[in-house]
Amino acid sequence: GIQVEQSPPDLILQEGANSTLRCNFSDSVNNLQWFHQNPWGQLINLFYIPSGTKQNGRLSATTVATERYSLLYISSSQTTDSGVYFCAVGGYNNNDMRFGAGTRLTVKP
Amino acid sequence: NAGVTQNPKFQVLKTGQSMTLQCAQDMNHNSMYWYRQDPGMGLRLIYYSASEGTTDKGEVPNGYNVSRLNKREFSLRLESAAPSQTSVYFCASSEGTGGSGYGYTFGSGTRLTVV
Numbered sequence: 001g002i003q004v005e006q007s008p009p010d011l012i013l014q015e016g017a018n019s020t021l022r023c024n025f026s027d028s029v030n031n032l033q034w035f036h037q038n039p040w041g042q043l044i045n046l047f048y049i050p051s052g053t054k055q056n057g058r059l060s061a062t063t064v065a066t067e068r069y070s071l072l073y074i075s076s077s078q079t080t081d082s083g084v085y086f087c088a089v090g091g092y093n094n095n096d097m098r099f100g101a102g103t104r105l106t107v108k109p
Numbered sequence: 110n111a112g113v114t115q116n117p118k119f120q121v122l123k124t125g126q127s128m129t130l131q132c133a134q135d136m137n138h139n140s141m142y143w144y145r146q147d148p149g150m151g152l153r154l155i156y157y158s159a160s161e162g163t164t165d166k167g168e169v170p171n172g173y174n175v176s177r178l179n180k181r182e183f184s185l186r187l188e189s190a191a192p193s194q195t196s197v198y199f200c201a202s203s204e205g206t207g208g209s210g211y212g213y214t215f216g217s218g219t220r221l222t223v224v
Contacts, residue, residue, distance in 0.1 A: 001168070004151075031211070033212060033213060035215075041197065041217070041218050042215075042217055042218075043199065043215040043218075044215075045212050045213060045214065045215075048211070048212040086151055086152070088151075088152075088213075096142070096154045096157055096167050096168070097142075097154070097213065098154075098168075099144075099151035099152045099153070100151050101149075101150060101151045102150075102151055
């Protein structure tokens with residue numbers, strides 16, 4: 001199956017700072033999603049982005065499919081942004097999504 | 110609109126006991142999935158159902174069985190629980206399967222401990 005690597009594994013920010021999270025994958029994908037798992041364990045879908053760029057408020061994401069990576073940008077971070085961010089990818093020839101190990105983000109007030 | 114509902118939210122089992130985790134979605138999605146999440150790790154797919162009447166193994170199917178009861182419901186059964194199955198279990202649904210290009214909606218999870 002497709003291999004997914006996320007970096008950095010841990011990130012600590014002061015409130016108001018910006019950050020970039022990276023997701024590398026090993027093969028062509030037909031599906032790429034970013035999720036936020038909050039401290040209570042709930043998984044929230046942030047973006048469905050197999051290619052191109054999308055923005056939603058302070059969050060944006062870019063996927064460069066030809067170079068097999070995706071970036072999640074968080075601007076003006078808030079304490080509520082804390083949690084784990086997962087990248088998940090699905091290929092053309094498989095019917096399941098593979099998750100990376102996640103980036104744990106801590107935003108300090 | 111509840112989305113994806115999982116029951117129970119917490120469960121403690123003794124080794125060798127059996128149980129069924131329930132999952133239901135009200136979004137008329139075709140595909141449903143069961144994942145497990147172990148501490149400090151991402152999610153791993155146990156089984157999925159691309160459409161009503163079909164089920165397929167994922168990355169870690171051993172020790173589990175599933176039933177796609179109808180379009181709304183997808184259950185996961187542990188026939189003889191083992192401590193290695195202590196985990197948080199998530200159910201998800203989507204309009205199509207992972208390779209078809211659709212976003213996933215997750216339930217809130219079931220925290221299972223096997224002692």
